[in-house]
Amino acid sequence: MKDHGIAILGVDHWYGAFHTVRQLREQPVARLVGATGSCPSKLAAFQEKFGVPVFADYRKVLERDDVDIVTIFSSIDKTCEYTVAAAEAGKHIMLIKPIAMNVEQADKMVDAVAKAGVIADTVEGEFVAMHQDVVEMIRDGEIGDIVFVRAVYHTAVAEDWLTSGNPGWFVDPKRVPGGALMDEGIYCMQLLKQIVGKEVEKVLFGKTANLVHKDIEVEDWGMGVFEFEGGVIGHIEADWTLVRPQVTKPSPKLNASCRVEIRGTKGEIVTDWVPYKYKAVLGENHPYWTFIQMPPNDGAELGRGYELGLLGHLIRCVETGGAPLIRLSEARESLRALLSVYEAERTGRPVILR
Numbered sequence: 001m002k003d004h005g006i007a008i009l010g011v012d013h014w015y016g017a018f019h020t021v022r023q024l025r026e027q028p029v030a031r032l033v034g035a036t037g038s039c040p041s042k043l044a045a046f047q048e049k050f051g052v053p054v055f056a057d058y059r060k061v062l063e064r065d066d067v068d069i070v071t072i073f074s075s076i077d078k079t080c081e082y083t084v085a086a087a088e089a090g091k092h093i094m095l096i097k098p099i100a101m102n103v104e105q106a107d108k109m110v111d112a113v114a115k116a117g118v119i120a121d122t123v124e125g126e127f128v129a130m131h132q133d134v135v136e137m138i139r140d141g142e143i144g145d146i147v148f149v150r151a152v153y154h155t156a157v158a159e160d161w162l163t164s165g166n167p168g169w170f171v172d173p174k175r176v177p178g179g180a181l182m183d184e185g186i187y188c189m190q191l192l193k194q195i196v197g198k199e200v201e202k203v204l205f206g207k208t209a210n211l212v213h214k215d216i217e218v219e220d221w222g223m224g225v226f227e228f229e230g231g232v233i234g235h236i237e238a239d240w241t242l243v244r245p246q247v248t249k250p251s252p253k254l255n256a257s258c259r260v261e262i263r264g265t266k267g268e269i270v271t272d273w274v275p276y277k278y279k280a281v282l283g284e285n286h287p288y289w290t291f292i293q294m295p296p297n298d299g300a301e302l303g304r305g306y307e308l309g310l311l312g313h314l315i316r317c318v319e320t321g322g323a324p325l326i327r328l329s330e331a332r333e334s335l336r337a338l339l340s341v342y343e344a345e346r347t348g349r350p351v352i353l354r
Contacts, residue, residue, distance in 0.1 A: 004315055005066040008035035009058050009082045010074025011046045012169055013096045014161055016123065017073040021050045023311065030315060033067050036060075038078060042161060058082065062089035069318065071311065072096055075175040080105035083120070087112040092318050093120040094311055098186045099331045101177045103339065106332040113328055121314045121324035122331050127151075127191040129310060129325065131260070134269055134279060135194055142283040144266030149195055150235040151188035155256035157213060157220065157240035158183075159248040167248060171216040181208060181222025182338050185238035188258075189334040190326060192236065195262055198229040199333050203351040206341035212241045224341035229354070236338075 006024065011017040017035065024032045034053035037043045047054045055061050062070070062085055070086045071094040072079055080100050086093050093113070099122055100106040113120045128135075138146065157180070160168025169175045170183065193199060203226055208219035221239040228234060244255055262269045267283030281290045310325065317324055340351040 002068075002319060004030040004069055004318070005033045005064070006030050006069045006071060006311075007033045007061045007064070007067045009037070009061070009070050009072045009086065010078055010096075011035055011037045011042050012039065012075040012078075012160070013073040014042070014046070015158075016071070016096060017046065018050075018162075020071050020073070020311065021052060023309070029312070030069070033064065034061065037074065045161070059085065062086060062091060068092060069094070069314065075169045075172075076101055076177060077175045080109055083109045084112040087116040087118050087120070090116060090118060092118050092314065094314050095120060095122040095328075095331075097122055097124040097331075098177060098182055098335050098338070099124070099328060100335060103332065103336050106328070106335055110328045110332055119314065119317050119324055120328050121310065121317070122326050122328070123310060124186050124190045124331055124334065125310060125325035127187040127258075128194045129313075130277075131191055131195070131271065134260075134262070134271060137269065137281070137283075138195060138262065138264070142266075142281065142285065143262065143264030143268055144284075146196055146232050146262060146264050148233050148235075148261075148263040149192045150261040151192055151258065152237045152260075153184045153188055153256075153258045154239055154242055155180075155184055156242040156246075156253045157216075157248055158253070165246075165248055167213075167216065171213075171218050173217050176218065177335070177339065178342065179208070179216070179218030179222065180220050180238050180240040181224070181236075181341060183238075184240070185222065185224070185236050185338055186334055188236045188238060188260075189337055190330070191260065192226075192234050193228075193330070193334065196228045196230075196232045196234070198232065199354065200226045200234070200337040200340075201229045201352075201354050202227040203337060203340040203344045203353065204233075205350070206344035208342070208345060211239070212243060213247075222341065224338065224344070226337065 036055040036058040069092045157167045205225040208222040211221045213220040223237040226234040260271045270280040
């Protein structure tokens with residue numbers, strides 16, 4: 001087991017960066033070398049809070065021999081630059097979501113990672129990790145062939161820093177590719193693709209709106225209807241309309257909820273987090289609705305023995321040569337599908353992806 005050196009590139013997505021510091025302090029497998037970012041005030045506040053070394057120039061961090069993994073928690077307008085530079089420096093990568101501002105940037109990132117031969121994973125796999133047991137039930141034929149999938153994620157708009165009360169860059173169209181549909185719906189998109197086992201073939205319908213946050217430049221609510229390869233119909237709805245206990249709240253956002261429905265030819269499965277996680281099964285071995293409490297799971301099972309969740313899974317992949325949970329090429333397709341929701345709304349016509 002190697003002593004891995006980890007650097008954080010960007011602290012804009014501050015709760016991801018905070019969580020990484022706390023994880024690394026609690027286990028011996030990896031150590032935090034330092035952090036860097038494009039905002040000096042945030043970087044200084046990060047250093048003051050955690051006492052970790054900080055670096056003004058991320059390129060200097062990538063030159064260090066004691067860094068072999070980077071976690072990118074920047075605003076999305078920086079992810080392409082950071083990912084390409086990290087890959088060229090031979091560093092393995094854990095990436096925030098969505099992975100890029102557009103498909104062209106995503107292509108550059110995919111190509112750079114493939115050329116460098118490094119491993120890159122993304123936190124978009126969080127919902128996939130939480131539903132591993134559900135995916136296994138489906139693969140075992142519990143509900144027959146999948147015909148319809150739906151995910152609804154209801155949460156609050158994030159703060160741009162701890163207790164700031166301001167969404168800041170999260171709602172700046174120059175720094176993000178979309179609002180709630182993109183920011184939260186990307187988790188749903190990855191999960192539904194994993195469940196179906198296919199990519200999206202068509203975006204049938206798209207709609208966005210500002211239901212609560214009328215003064216921001218991106219949507220606080222959005223939905224898309226999709227057709228996957230093979231004909232399975234999918235529906236995603238994601239929003240930032242949760243306002244209790246306050247309009248913005250640190251992640252994990254209090255009172256957030258997510259409901260996933262999977263319908264098959266022999267039954268269906270529903271998972272719900274309001275606020276307790278459970279799955280409800282109606283299928284081959286469950287002729288009547290059966291409700292099963294789901295234990296807390298943030299991906300820890302994937303990193304078992306490392307106690308680092310998705311980051312632990314990446315470390316295991318680095319050591320064993322295993323495959324990441326979500327390949328960047330898959331994340332690229334999820335980005336493309338959700339960007340096409342905006343296009344479908346704008347044009348009033350379905351968007352054919354393949």
